[in-house]
Amino acid sequence: MSKVSVDVFKGFPDEDSIVNYTLNQAYRDNVSVFASVIVQTNKDGSLPPHVLYKIRQNSSFTEKTNEIRRAYWRPGPNTGGKFYFLYGFVWIQDMIERAIINTFVGHDVVEPGNYVQMFPYPCYTRDDFLFVIEHMMPLCMVISWVYSVAMMIQHIVAEKEHRLKEVRPSDGHLEFCYHRYDY
Structure with missing residues (x-):
């Protein structure tokens, strides 16, 4: 344990000093800033x-804000938000809360602890049929629409090409009425 550094906390007079150190000096000092805790105190x-207080964690250990929530809702557990308990945010928050309580009460706080569980609970069972349908149905709808539009455009172009005004069925066959316009 002699090679392990336990000097992991560094104090700063204000929030601007923390931001300045993190953005400019920490890389030069070969220091990886895990998180910053800013506590608002009285003047004394x-x-x-x-x-x-604020906890400002390194962006490498937090989720990007555009990935916290899905773009559209799907049934089942949300996989986002794991960074908060896997990479120490909840641990830091619990440590700060216990220190604050210890300061006011005067003794160490042992209970309660943190218990993290994914939501929804109990486990979600994924329906594979629904998963396939929700991805294939829009594709089938678009393909059927594209085919009908293509056929309609083909008939319109043929009508314009032959300079037809009307097409009417007669005895099971199509009868074309030609209208020639001589200018």
Whole structure:
């Protein structure tokens, strides 16, 4: 354990100093900033009765905001949001909350702990038929629409090509009425 550094916390006077260090100096110092905690204190440095704090985590350990929620809803568990408990955000939040309670109460807080569970619970059973239908049905609808539009365009072009005004059925056959316009 002699080679393990436990000096992982670094203090800053204000939020601007943290942002400046993280953006400019941390890379040069070969320091990987895991997260920053900004605590709003009283002017004398004491904690107010209602403590406000921010946790600003490294973007490598958080989910991009456009990936948190799906673009459209599908039944089943949402796979987004795992970064918050897999990469330490919940751990940091729990650590800060316990420290705040410890400061006000005067002794260590042991219980309750954090329990994380995916929603919905119990486990979702995926319906493979519905999965295939929801992906194939729009394709089939578009293909059927494209075919009917193509046939309609073909008939319109043939009508214009032959300079037809009317097409009417007669005895099971199509009878074309030619109207020639001489100009």
